[in-house]
Amino acid sequence: DTGVSQDPRHKITKRGQNVTFRCDPISEHNRLYWYRQTLGQGPEFLTYFQNEAQLEKSRLLSDRFSAERPKGSFSTLEIQRTEQGDSAMYLCASSLGWGTGNEQFFGPGTRLTVL
């Protein structure tokens, strides 16, 4: 399978715990995006990487959230001191380029439940 993969698919945690999610983009894609989706809503942009550089962050990304893409390949999204409001589907997407080459392909998502 050469699509975007995410791990884990599901995560249940207690409030106050830290969680980390991983995204493996399509291999030749240099752009990587994180989005968050809550029930009944469309995905909302969180952050964007061009290779290893994090070039844009949404105001939704509070200080408790941090994302990395250390070698320009896989990415991690960490949430510290989770809150119940963090419960959502976290989606990763990757794309090859910009303009007409910027079709974003999404992974299956990580569903986070904070108890």
Next chain:
Amino acid sequence: SQELEQSPQSLIVQEGKNLTINCTSSKTLYGLYWYKQKYGEGLIFLMMLQKGGEEKSHEKITAKLDEKKQQSSLHITASQPSHAGIYLCGAVFLYTQGGSEKLVFGKGTKLTVNP
């Protein structure tokens, strides 16, 4: 306020019927993407439109972007149960060379196709 409005919010059709989903923006957009999502899963890329008046088709699904680049429609001909899911439109509103081209999504249209 929602930058992208989708209508209808939900749609129930009989197998074999045609249907149309609309996506409207108050601002001119740079690119318009259509995705399909099964409940609890990631987004499947359907089509991307960039030029005013552009129309693309894939199998029984046709997407159009109006000349003003503010409204798009997704039309399914002779619907099948396999078409059921949530259809999301996503737009790029800002294009700068080297920018993120992040997607802003509508809330989605839930399609049910009864056999």
